[in-house]
Amino acid sequence: MSSIVDLTIISVLGTNRVLMAAIPVGVLVGLFGAAVIFAFVPDAMKSVLYHRLGLA
Numbered sequence: 001m002s003s004i005v006d007l008t009i010i011s012v013l014g015t016n017r018v019l020m021a022a023i024p025v026g027v028l029v030g031l032f033g034a035a036v037i038f039a040f041v042p043d044a045m046k047s048v049l050y051h052r053l054g055l056a
Helices: 002-015 025-053
Strands: none
Touching: 002 025
């Protein structure tokens, strides 16, 4: 939850050129998408791996 808030704050500051150079919106969308994928894909992989190894 805090990571989403952090990404949102940085996105707002970056697009409005507050305390940093302007960051293109496409870059921010890509970063946000990568963060979402990184949050859910390893969790799903762990679930499948635990099931195959008989740990869950």
